[in-house]
Amino acid sequence: MTKPEEPVIIKKYANRRLYNTGTSTYVTLEDLATMVKSGSDFIVYDAKSGDDITRSVLAQIIFEQENKEGQNLLPIAFLRQLIRFYGDSMQMMVPRFLEASIDSLTKEQGKFREHMSSTFGGVGFGPMEEQVRRNMEMFERAFAMFAPFARAGQQAPAATGTEAEKPAGGGEINDLKRQMEEMQRRIDRLGDSDKK
Numbered sequence: 001m002t003k004p005e006e007p008v009i010i011k012k013y014a015n016r017r018l019y020n021t022g023t024s025t026y027v028t029l030e031d032l033a034t035m036v037k038s039g040s041d042f043i044v045y046d047a048k049s050g051d052d053i054t055r056s057v058l059a060q061i062i063f064e065q066e067n068k069e070g071q072n073l074l075p076i077a078f079l080r081q082l083i084r085f086y087g088d089s090m091q092m093m094v095p096r097f098l099e100a101s102i103d104s105l106t107k108e109q110g111k112f113r114e115h116m117s118s119t120f121g122g123v124g125f126g127p128m129e130e131q132v133r134r135n136m137e138m139f140e141r142a143f144a145m146f147a148p149f150a151r152a153g154q155q156a157p158a159a160t161g162t163e164a165e166k167p168a169g170g171g172e173i174n175d176l177k178r179q180m181e182e183m184q185r186r187i188d189r190l191g192d193s194d195k196k
Helices: 029-037 054-066 076-085 091-120 126-146 170-195
Strands: 008-012 018-020 025-027 042-046
Touching: 018 029, 029 042, 029 054, 042 054, 076 091, 076 126, 091 126
Parallel strands: 008 042
Antiparallel strands: 008 018, 018 025
16 A cells, blocks of 8 residues: 655745645745646644644635636525524534535536536536535535524514525525424423423
8 A cells, every 4th residue: 555645845934935844845826726626635833833824825816717718616695694603502513514415416426517518518507607606505504404593683584585496405494493482481381380
């Protein structure tokens, strides 16, 4: 068995320059983005403190990519929901959920590309965009299911459209919420009667 390749060490200096120790050259965030896309693994260390700053550098790469015209992957509603999870009791579950979701998407992307290619012959990306939009809506609903009662004080968004336009499973989720709220009221009443 061959040993897995060691990650490339990148050092970030105080002048914000990034140095690739593998090639002994200075690199840019764009170069690091290319490395990620090609499957190369790297770790970024602060040259002065020695701290691992890979997460913040990857976040910078995402920020740079999001600022490019036509490169937006992260919907505003998703970003808002993600920000809401910081400091929330569900925060520790979010990274695992995101990792599992992105792993699943990565595994399925080959099949999806083949299907799109055979169906549309490499053109007609309108249906693909619609599928991506539906997937993101499903992803956002899944996030909301993590903490459906954590923000009970917040106003629910106003319903729009007909029942047929509502996301599948929305009624079942609302039924479950109502049942949970009723169970909570019963538990509260039981607790009050025990105190008497």
